[in-house]
């Protein structure tokens with residue numbers, strides 16, 4: 513038995529003297545190759561798989577833990593899956609690198625409001641407790657809800673453990689996950705590490721001490737920013753909510769608006785979430801999605817209201833086109849502002865048409881709402897959009913990049929990623945038997961990445977895992 517170099521996983525056999533001693537050391541909890549008393553003898557028919565980690569001239573060893581299904585990530589997706597696996601009698605372990613719901617704790621701003629009304633928020637078998645069904649939860653309330661859910665389902669979760677690598681077992685089925693706390697072998701692995709993992713910041717503005725730059729995932733509150741005007745790049749759910757928060761805090765806000773699909777918050781007496789369900793849109797299968805991956809632009813802030821960027825302008829927000837380039841503190845802005853708003857308006861109007869057709873078809877008693885179709889006049893920043901913005905001259909001291917997120921699956925050493933690093937799967941099931949993804953945007957349907965939508969996918973994957981049980985050797 514040769515002493516291995518570096519870190520890794522190995523099999524030690526008691527057929528030779530050194531293997532026998534190392535097995536005995538590890539099983540007695542010595543955990544190193546120091547001399548010890550043991551009762552494993554050379555020639556015993558005994559073998560053990562070990563993780564080894566070199567530390568100077570000492571070799572630390574740990575027996576490998578085995579689980580049937582390893583779930584990576586302790587957010588809503590990992591927890592929902594845990595519940596579904598427990599219900600099917602499937603042994604499993606959830607690993608979470610931080611705390612339960614870590615991203616809701618540390619990657620959302622303080623004033624964030626959930627985009628779905630309280631009545632619609634739920635995880636499998638666990639509705640969101642609330643005093644007002646039509647109000648919108650804070651991030652802190654979502655954290656409490658996920659914590660309570662973990663207790664309710666008695667999730668077998670280990671927090672503070674990061675999965676650092678995943679690969680197939682050599683010469684056997686299943687996987688080996690390297691973690692910050694030793695290796696774990698699993699017949700199945702479900703990756704539930706989130707749809708929004710890695711902040712994306714376009715390489716436009718160099719770091720400059722006189723300009724505070726922060727991604728939306730690190731923005732906390734208005735007072736975090738230096739005094740002065742604020743440029744927000746990106747008009748998705750984050751950019752839009754943060755823009756409103758800052759203008760209410762007395763800041764002058766410049767908002768770079770891109771392509772979006774805004775939808776009404778409420779229409780004919782019902783919230784959008786009711787409509788998405790009534791029209792079956794939240795269940796739109798990924799096959800019917802079309803090329804546009806964007807999700808509806810809505811907000812739950814300030815009681816929840818329809819986002820209309822013309823109204824933002826009347827509150828004092830200067831609308832800009834997309835930022836195309838930056839040179840020495842001056843931004844070049846695209847001439848696409850009117851087109852972006854027109855696209856958003858068209859999506860909004862098409863939705864109202866669809867809702868009206870639904871009401872007519874089913875003879876529903878829902879009051880008409882002609883006011884929903886009124887369009888405010890174009891504000892000056894839309895009539896004569898800026899094509900250049902000199903940050904210093906505009907008094908801009910901070911830039912918030914609300915430019916979205918990417919995935920990071922670089923730790924997965926199993927051939928399930930495409931050239932851009934995105935997982936290749938069908939409804940979360942990959943071509944590598946036993947490897948699954950959960951919680952991604954449009955995993956199987958429109959609401960796959962929503963808190964209230966992840967349960968369906970979790971149930972389907974749990975059925976798949978339970979169905980495979982016994983059909984694959986470990």
Ligand SMILES: Cc1cc2nc3c(=O)[nH]c(=O)nc-3n(C[C@H](O)[C@H](O)[C@H](O)COP(=O)(O)OP(=O)(O)OC[C@H]3O[C@@H](n4cnc5c(N)ncnc54)[C@H](O)[C@@H]3O)c2cc1C
Pocket residue numbers: 584585586587588589590607608609610611612613614615616620625626627628673674675676704705706707708749750923950951952961962963964
């Ligand atoms: C700003 C913002 C607002 C949102 N608002 C809403 C909303 O109003 N309504 C709604 O339905 N959805 C909303 N979403 C979308 C979605 O609900 C959230 O992104 C949610 O956090 C996704 O849950 P998840 O469990 O899939 O992933 P996450 O919450 O990201 O959980 C993944 C977990 O995996 C852990 N992890 C990652 N890598 C590893 C590793 N290698 N080893 C161990 N653990 C690891 C992370 O620490 C994390 O806790 C919002 C998203 C964002 C970004």
